[in-house]
Amino acid sequence: AQKITQTQPGMFVQEKEAVTLDCTYDTSDPSYGLFWYKQPSSGEMIFLIYQGSYDQQNATEGRYSLNFQKARKSANLVISASQLGDSAMYFCAMRGSNDYKLSFGAGTTVTVRA
């Protein structure tokens, strides 16, 4: 079974600064995928970025990058140049190779201050 841990329930960041959201995971599956989703106050789940366990390079998507440290079993999300619209709940999730479901962490609330 997979387990995702997000230890930061809430964070404040100044506009235009970078913020790192922590995510650690536990799995015995050698092949897995790691995902980050954003949930704004409107409630929808928005896919941000994906990292495969065998990917050699860290994933990047625009202002989002994933700091993947396989040996430490961590997949931290870095948001650069924060914007007010980045204020939301962020979920780390994982999927094993033989697993249909996404296992989600409890989420981290990010509030961007002007």
Next chain:
Amino acid sequence: NAGVTQTPKFQVLKTGQSMTLQCAQDMNHNSMYWYRQDPGMGLRLIYYSASEGTTDKGEVPNGYNVSRLNKREFSLRLESAAPSQTSVYFCASSYRDGTYNEQFFGPGTRLTVL
């Protein structure tokens, strides 16, 4: 292209009442999922359908039933609603299995059981 749609958006039930949550996707995805989101717990899988004609239990299936009506539609039924089923329900879909395939989420249904 509407993506994943869910109806209704909001619902209030009394204990013991039944209802069906509807979900449809227009992305020709094979797999569909129902999750529930409770405060502080991320999303948990209720049921999923790997392909048309198949359904399987997820982490928290008790009190729910599902029907994969066709490739597009996947419904979730509460036969006798309980206050513990007060939650936000998300339907999701993905093209196929495998660690890469991101899941696309519907807007959610906020259900309150009194």
